[in-house]
Amino acid sequence: MGDAVELEVGGRTVRLSSPDKVFFPERGYTKLDVARYYQAVAPGILRALRERPTTLQRYPDGIEGEWFYQKRAPKSMPDWIPTAHITFPSGRSADEMCPTEEAAVVWAAQYGTLVFHPWPVRRPDVDHPDELRIDLDPQPGTDYDDAARAARELRAVLDEYGLRGWPKTSGGRGLHVFVPIEPRWTFTQVRRAAIAVGRELERRMPEQVTIKWWKEERGERIFVDYNQTARDRTIASAYSVRPRPHAPVSAPLRWDEVGVAHPEDFDITTMPARFAELGDVHADMDDHAFSLEHLLELARRDEHDHGLGDLPYPPEYPKMPGEPSRVQPSRARKPKPSAS
Numbered sequence: 001m002g003d004a005v006e007l008e009v010g011g012r013t014v015r016l017s018s019p020d021k022v023f024f025p026e027r028g029y030t031k032l033d034v035a036r037y038y039q040a041v042a043p044g045i046l047r048a049l050r051e052r053p054t055t056l057q058r059y060p061d062g063i064e065g066e067w068f069y070q071k072r073a074p075k076s077m078p079d080w081i082p083t084a085h086i087t088f089p090s091g092r093s094a095d096e097m098c099p100t101e102e103a104a105v106v107w108a109a110q111y112g113t114l115v116f117h118p119w120p121v122r123r124p125d126v127d128h129p130d131e132l133r134i135d136l137d138p139q140p141g142t143d144y145d146d147a148a149r150a151a152r153e154l155r156a157v158l159d160e161y162g163l164r165g166w167p168k169t170s171g172g173r174g175l176h177v178f179v180p181i182e183p184r185w186t187f188t189q190v191r192r193a194a195i196a197v198g199r200e201l202e203r204r205m206p207e208q209v210t211i212k213w214w215k216e217e218r219g220e221r222i223f224v225d226y227n228q229t230a231r232d233r234t235i236a237s238a239y240s241v242r243p244r245p246h247a248p249v250s251a252p253l254r255w256d257e258v259g260v261a262h263p264e265d266f267d268i269t270t271m272p273a274r275f276a277e278l279g280d281v282h283a284d285m286d287d288h289a290f291s292l293e294h295l296l297e298l299a300r301r302d303e304h305d306h307g308l309g310d311l312p313y314p315p316e317y318p319k320m321p322g323e324p325s326r327v328q329p330s331r332a333r334k335p336k337p338s339a340s
Contacts, residue, residue: 021062063114070113161197
C-alpha cells in the first residue's frame with residue numbers, strides 16, 4: 001500500500017498510512033487523494049465543523065467495503081482534538097469529537113472518514129441548536145432540478161420571516177439550506193420551526209412539495225425532511241465527500257448558482273480549484289444569528305387556526321407529547337361502521 005506519508009495541515013503534521021489504498025475504484029482515487037482534498041478545503045470544512053460534536057462516517061476499505069458510523073470519539077484520537085458530551089434520544093450518551101483545527105479533518109481521513117456529520121450545536125451548549133437545517137429530498141419521479149425550484153421558493157419564504165439561508169448540494173440529488181440562528185431554542189422548538197417552514201412551502205407549491213412523513217403519501221414531490229432537525233439527526237457537512245463512485249462532495253453554493261450548478265460539477269478533483277478561486281462561499285455564515293420567533297408564531301397559528309400540530313418522529317425515538325400516531329395510513333385500523 002506504499003509507505004506512510006506526512007501532510008502539513010494548519011501547523012500540524014498528520015501521518016497517513018497506506019496512502020495508495022484505493023477508496024473509489026471507478027475513478028482510482030486513493031486514501032491520499034481524499035486526504036489531500038480535505039487538506040485543500042480545510043478552512044471551509046473547519047468552518048462547518050468548528051466546535052460541533054461530529055459523527056464520523058468511516059469507510060476504512062473504501063466505498064465498496066464495510067462502513068460504519070462512529071459517534072464516540074476514537075480512543076486513538078490525539079489530545080489536541082476536544083470532545084463534547086451529548087445525549088441521544090435513547091437516554092444514552094457519548095463524548096463526540098469537536099474539530100477546532102484543520103488538522104482534525106485530515107486526521108479523521110487517515111481512519112477512512114469520508115463524511116462528517118456535525119450536530120447543529122456547539123460544544124459550549126449542546127442542547128440549543130444554532131442552525132436550522134432544511135433538507136429538500138427528491139422523491140422517486142423528481143430530481144435535483146425540482147429541488148432547486150423548491151429551494152428558490154424556500155428562499156422567499158425565509159426572507160418573509162426575517163431569515164436568510166445558505167444553500168448547498170447534498171452531494172446526491174438533494175439540496176440543503178442552513179439558517180444560522182440564536183441558540184435560544186430546544187431541539188423540539190427548532191423542529192417545530194422546520195415543520196412550519198415545510199408547511200408554508202407546501203402551501204405555496206402543493207404539486208411540487210410535501211411534508212408528508214409516510215412515503216406512500218409523498219408522491220412525485222420534494223419532501224421537506226423536518227425530522228433532520230430532531231436530536232441526533234445530522235446532515236452531511238459542507239465539503240464532505242459522499243460515498244458514490246465519482247467521489248462527489250457536498251458543495252456550498254451562492255443563491256445565484258442554485259439551479260445553474262449541478263451536483264456532478266463538484267467532486268474531490270474539481271472542488272479544490274473552486275475553493276482556491278472563490279474561497280468558502282459560506283464564510284460569512286457565522287456572522288449571523290437569526291430569530292425563530294416569527295416561524296414559531298406561524299407554527300402556533302397553524303395549530304390554532306388549522307389544527308396542524310406535531311408530525312411523527314422517526315421510529316427509533318421515544319413517543320413525544322402531542323405526537324400523532326406513527327402507524328402509516330395504509331396500515332391504520334379503520335373505524336368499524338356503526339350499526340344502522
